[in-house]
Amino acid sequence: GEIVEAPIKNNENRIWVKYHEGFSDAVKKNIRWSDLF
Amino acid sequence: MPSRSIEYDEVTESIPFGDLVEGGPVISTSSGLMILEIQGDLNLPQRIPDKLTETESEMYVQDESSLGINTADELGSSGSHTAVKFGKLDIDGKRATLYIGSSQRLVGTIEKIDPPLGLMRILSESSTEETPIQVLDVIRQKAIFRSRPLPIM
Amino acid sequence: MDIYSWLQRDDSFHLIQMTPDLVKTMENNERLIFKSRDRDSSIFLCSDSKTFHIRKKNHSNTVIVLKHDKENAKAIGFASMDSELEPKVVSGSIDISDVPLFEETGEEFTDFVKRTNPPSFADLRAVSTASKTEFDVQWAELNGCEIDGHAVILGFNLVVSVLKTIITTLVAYDMDQEAFSATKLQERLEDIRPEFARTVLAQFATKTPAGYSLDKPKISRWFGLQVLRSTLAPVKEEDFLINWKDAFPAFFDVSIDIQSLVGSFVRPFPNMVQFYNSAGLPQDPVQRFKELFKIQASWSLEEMKPYVEDLNSRNLKLESFVMKYARRKRIGKNYVITRR
CATH class of the missing domain: 1.10.10 (Arc Repressor Mutant, subunit A)
Known part of the structure; x- marks a missing residue:
């Protein structure tokens, strides 16, 4: 039969979403001046 | 001791935030900003890959201005940006569908962001004078995709 | 609509939560400034009236900010966020670790400045992680004093002595203790530096449209504290009350109430009180x-x-x-x- 190729096949070029099973609850962090500015 | 002032003239018009208008959610702000949130990682290439099929090449644009969108002026960013078309978004009422690449379909919803989010641009300090930080816009709604991607049928 | 993304996204963009408190400062058109003690310290956002501590809320979702063009049904992502900044209202504070204490020792102020090298008042205000209002209130509470542009804190004994002179002057010239002019008072305070008087009035008087009004309950408490602190040993409550009454300048009519000193004394034995902090x-x-x-x-x-x-x-x-x-x-x- 005919092989149907996806438009973007090799992994390097592929655009896709890697799903996260559980939503990791947000972590609140103290930040320093140099982290932001 | 470091300090930086903030300017928010751009957003004062939208304050105070009233109730969102009912009937047909408008996902983007009046200046055209919007947020997409996906429960997962979105894998995008960092640069245009070397070997591309014709179909693939069509997804890349060397200069975003060819798309008819100009981010440079309003966002204060400079230079031309290479972009990739990574999907398609359909909005139907509160429901949103996001097609990623050529193989995934994500089903999500339009939701209110509470509290709303202000978009700031923080550029590194110039050595001579302090550059104020700009609050460019306030975003109050987003399209969020929490479920596992489905195949495109 | 077609969705695009920049290949190199711009990481100079940040999202900040527009909490009701922050929005309120913007509605009032207050000046907002990010501040920090130094590059390795926490970040604060100070408005005219409030102080916010800035924390970063990290998440593992992909959050893309896009610019949408309705006309041609395209949107382009230019920033990807893995965090939001969260402003939380805290009480602002003044770091007085470099501010010297000035007591009346006979030392000339210029010599004092040479010896202690106080920070400039403008710098202290600029670097304090406190809103303007909070700074003014706390600076008054600390007996902060601006002299020739320098920031100093007046010592307890100096404050009490200036306060006594102010009260005595108001009594002697029969000035209205609930509505007096600071200028007229200063004319009659011969030996007191105007800066000292200003500091003491900031602490012990309130400004009304009619003039300054002495905060009598606060003055009463302050004298009570001074008496309590002057003896470290337990004293009979009766004796303490008498000493407290005696501490006020003559003809100054003010009531005393030991309950106003709660938190500054203990009762080690029945009917005895002792300073305790x-x-x-x-x-x-x-x-x-x-x-x-x-x-x-x-x-x-x-x-x-x-x-x-x-x-x-x-x-x-x-x-x-x-x-x-x-x-x-x-x-x-x-x-x-x-x-x-």
């Missing part, structure tokens, strides 16, 4: 209560409150909180708190 008490509740009962065997809830309320982190009703570490004993009609 909460600084240095253990942070562990069990140890704290143990310490308090060692000094005073039985307490009223009201007098115990200032020594323990900071430990009540879960905001229980004070009585319920105290009962976890102590017990109630009935004496006649009243209850007292004693050790378990």
Whole structure:
């Protein structure tokens, strides 16, 4: 039969979403001046 | 001791935030900003890959201005940006569908962001004078995709 | 619509939560400034009236900010965010570690400046992680004083002596203690530097449209504290009250109430009072209560409150909180708190 190729096949070029099973609850962090500015 | 002032003239018009208008959610702000949130990682290439099929090449644009969108002026960013078309978004009422690449379909919803989010641009300090930080816009709604991607049928 | 993304996204963009408190400062058109003690310290956002501590909320979702063009149904992502900044209202503070204490020792102020090298007042204000309003209130509470552009703190004895002179002057010239002019007062305060008077008025008077009005309850408490602190040993409550009355300048009519000093004294023996300050008490509740009962065997809830309320982190009703570490004993009609 005919092989149907996806438009973007090799992994390097592929655009896709890697799903996260559980939503990791947000972590609140103290930040320093140099982290932001 | 470091300090930086903030300017928010751009957003004062939208304050105070009233109730969102009912009937047909408008996902983007009046200046055209919007947020997409996906429960997962979105894998995008960092640069245009070397070997591309014709179909693939069509997804890349060397200069975003060819798309008819100009981010440079309003966002204060400079230079031309290479972009990739990574999907398609359909909005139907509160429901949103996001097609990623050529193989995934994500089903999500339009939701209110509470509290709303202000978009700031923080550029590194110039050595001579302090550059104020700009609050460019306030975003109050987003399209969020929490479920596992489905195949495109 | 077609969705695009920049291949190199711009990481100079940040999202900040527009909390109701932050929005309010913007509605009032207050000046907003990010501040930090130094590059390795926490970030604060100060408005004219409020201080926010900035924390970063990280998440593992992909959040893309896009520019949408409705006309041609395209949107382009230019930033990807893995965090939001969260502004939380805190109480602002002035870091006075570099601000020297000025007492009246006969030393010339210029010599004092040479010896202690005080920070400039403008710098102190600029670097303090406090809103403008909070700074002014706290600076007054600290007996902060701006002299020739320098920031100094006036010592307790100097403040009391200036306060006494101000009261005596108001009495002597029969000026209205509830509505006097600071300028007229200053004309009559011959030997007092105007800066000192300003600091003392900031602490002990309120400004009304009619002029300055002495804060008598506060003045009363301040003199009470001074008397309490002057003897470290326990004194008879009666004697203390007499000494307190005597401490005021002549012909100054002000009432005294020992309840206004709650939190500054203990009762080591019946009918005796002694200066006691909460600084240095253990942070562990069990140890704290143990310490308090060692000094005073039985307490009223009201007098115990200032020594323990900071430990009540879960905001229980004070009585319920105290009962976890102590017990109630009935004496006649009243209850007292004693050790378990």
